[in-house]
Amino acid sequence: MEHQSNWWHEAIFYEIYLRSFQDSNGDGIGDLRGLIDRLDYLQDLGVDALWVCPFYESPHVDFGYDISNHTAVDPRYGTLADFQELVREADRRNLKIIVDIILNHTSDEHPLFIESRRSRNSPKRDWYIWQDPKPDGSPPNNWEGFERSCWTYDEETQQYYYHFHYIQQPDLNWRNPKVIEEMFAVCDFWLNQGVAGLRLDAINYLVEDPELRDNPIVEELPEYLRNIFQFNQLPVHTINHPDNHPLLQQMRQHIKTNHPQDPLLIGEIWVPTTQDIREFYGQEDNELQLPFNFLLSTVPSLSAVAFREKIQDFEENLAGLPTTVVLSNHDFPRSTTRYGTPDNSDRIAKLLATFLLTLRGIPFIYYGEELGMVDTPPDRLDEVQDPRGRLRWPEYKGRDGCRTPMQWNEQTNAGFTEGTPWYKIAPDYLHRNVAVQGQDPDSILNYYKQLIQLRRDRPPLRQGTLTLIGKDEQVLAYTRQTDEEQLLILLNMSPQSQSFSLPEFADRPGQILLSTHPEKDSATVGENLPLMPFEGAIALLQH
Numbered sequence: 111m112e113h114q115s116n117w118w119h120e121a122i123f124y125e126i127y128l129r130s131f132q133d134s135n136g137d138g139i140g141d142l143r144g145l146i147d148r149l150d151y152l153q154d155l156g157v158d159a160l161w162v163c164p165f166y167e168s169p170h171v172d173f174g175y176d177i178s179n180h181t182a183v184d185p186r187y188g189t190l191a192d193f194q195e196l197v198r199e200a201d202r203r204n205l206k207i208i209v210d211i212i213l214n215h216t217s218d219e220h221p222l223f224i225e226s227r228r229s230r231n232s233p234k235r236d237w238y239i240w241q242d243p244k245p246d247g248s249p250p251n252n253w254e255g256f257e258r259s260c261w262t263y264d265e266e267t268q269q270y271y272y273h274f275h276y277i278q279q280p281d282l283n284w285r286n287p288k289v290i291e292e293m294f295a296v297c298d299f300w301l302n303q304g305v306a307g308l309r310l311d312a313i314n315y316l317v318e319d320p321e322l323r324d325n326p327i328v329e330e331l332p333e334y335l336r337n338i339f340q341f342n343q344l345p346v347h348t349i350n351h352p353d354n355h356p357l358l359q360q361m362r363q364h365i366k367t368n369h370p371q372d373p374l375l376i377g378e379i380w381v382p383t384t385q386d387i388r389e390f391y392g393q394e395d396n397e398l399q400l401p402f403n404f405l406l407s408t409v410p411s412l413s414a415v416a417f418r419e420k421i422q423d424f425e426e427n428l429a430g431l432p433t434t435v436v437l438s439n440h441d442f443p444r445s446t447t448r449y450g451t452p453d454n455s456d457r458i459a460k461l462l463a464t465f466l467l468t469l470r471g472i473p474f475i476y477y478g479e480e481l482g483m484v485d486t487p488p489d490r491l492d493e494v495q496d497p498r499g500r501l502r503w504p505e506y507k508g509r510d511g512c513r514t515p516m517q518w519n520e521q522t523n524a525g526f527t528e529g530t531p532w533y534k535i536a537p538d539y540l541h542r543n544v545a546v547q548g549q550d551p552d553s554i555l556n557y558y559k560q561l562i563q564l565r566r567d568r569p570p571l572r573q574g575t576l577t578l579i580g581k582d583e584q585v586l587a588y589t590r591q592t593d594e595e596q597l598l599i600l601l602n603m604s605p606q607s608q609s610f611s612l613p614e615f616a617d618r619p620g621q622i623l624l625s626t627h628p629e630k631d632s633a634t635v636g637e638n639l640p641l642m643p644f645e646g647a648i649a650l651l652q653h
């Protein structure tokens with residue numbers, strides 16, 4: 111399969127949390143065949159590339175992010191032949207496949223770790239990070255991660271091993287060249303299956319401080335980490351060590367050399383600033399083509415002022431670089447849950463859709479976002495599936511809430527499975543589902559389709575520059591423009607109607623192309639523009 115090297119510049123991505131997308135065999139867990147059955151839906155929605163979450167052999171402590179065999183498909187998800195069929199069938203529909211690759215750690219049941227753990231003299235001992243206890247028997251330092259301590263003691267060999275994530279996810283030692291070689295071979299294996307790119311999991315966690323210095327303790331975590339972590343230290347020695355960069359350069363070079371189409375490398379990085387994100391592109395495009403930008407998702411409330419500030423920062427510090435637009439994923443509450451209110455959830459879902467698909471950048475839709483799906487967290491401890499939810503219950507309920515099964519129709523289990531779903535279905539599935547919304551021209555789903563079509567039809571939405579307009583407290587406004595065309599995007603982030611005044615456009619009336627409030631379609635935009643509560647509108651300005 112041929113992939114052009116820059117196909118992704120104007121693409122829309124869709125994240126498939128496979129476990130929750132479509133079950134085909136009644137075991138209650140989504141699988142590859144289920145996904146193949148739904149490719150027509152995704153083609154019809156209009157997206158271009160699918161990021162498929164892990165489906166490799168795994169004990170499933172972290173639902174596949176703990177791999178015990180990198181090149182085998184877990185029988186719960188299907189077979190390698192199913193995966194190959196997925197790639198072929200997706201290609202027939204012009205959909206690219208991106209696989210999720212976990213290079214930072216393995217499962218503790220991976221043969222490499224089993225061997226490493228066997229003895230201090232194991233030839234694989236230095237493939238993981240082993241350290242002696244302090245003289246009093248305590249862990250080598252204060253590092254905390256998914257669990258409390260990042261260190262787990264091994265009685266047999268009387269050393270601690272390091273794991274940023276769960277105890278069952280020991281970190282590989284990326285300072286060992288043999289590890290590098292082995293993990294590059296994993297990338298090659300999947301790229302040789304015809305995938306168009308890799309989503310690199312936790313890619314700024316590969317190496318830690320070699321001196322194992324303690325992390326500094328803070329009263330409160332900075333904004334960018336609050337979505338995903340609960341510890342009270344700054345992970346300066348565990349995450350984002352500068353030595354990650356030469357490794358990523360080596361990885362890009364290896365992949366480019368062995369796969370001349372220069373497959374897309376998307377990196378999961380949680381970093382505080384746009385300057386940090388910038389670093390991951392390297393010099394003259396020699397690291398990742400697309401480091402994730404999660405900074406929008408850290409804005410705590412629906413606020414025109416706060417979002418404007420972020421966009422301003424992106425425009426200043428990521429100018430000229432391709433960047434992602436992400437409001438939701440499988441690790442933190444959905445945007446509808448973060449910003450919506452029960453009364454206005456649907457209106458806010460459409461407003462957020464307008465935002466997601468009109469900003470400068472490459473949008474990532476999280477499955478079900480196109481229906482306005484909301485989180486359904488566990489009510490009781492015995493419902494919790496994500497171990498993180500059990501560790502800190504009840505103040506933190508884990509990540510199950512944003513991973514509820516996809517809502518296909520009003521039948522049993524929302525059409526997700528004929529068996530018992532691995533986690534409960536959201537109670538709103540009777541009206542919030544693909545079948546019902548497909549019939550309703552004003553549904554969130556149809557609004558997404560219209561927006562995606564508009565993005566195809568109007569080059570400024572894919573290629574245009576972005577200019578922020580005004581400083582309104584309630585309305586976020588910006589233009590997207592190419593030499594030929596200028597679009598104005600207005601997002602009323604408040605529950606009140608607003609009369610937005612646009613003196614700079616007084617002599618250039620425009621026309622609304624699409625609004626979250628369909629009665630406004632085709633309305634004329636003049637100096638004063640009335641906006642309905644939570645309205646999002648896209649207008650074409652006259653030259």
Ligand code: GLC
Binds near residue numbers: 176212311312
């Ligand atoms: C990434 C994944 C997350 C997983 C973690 C450990 O952050 O997105 O789901 O738990 O890595 O692999």
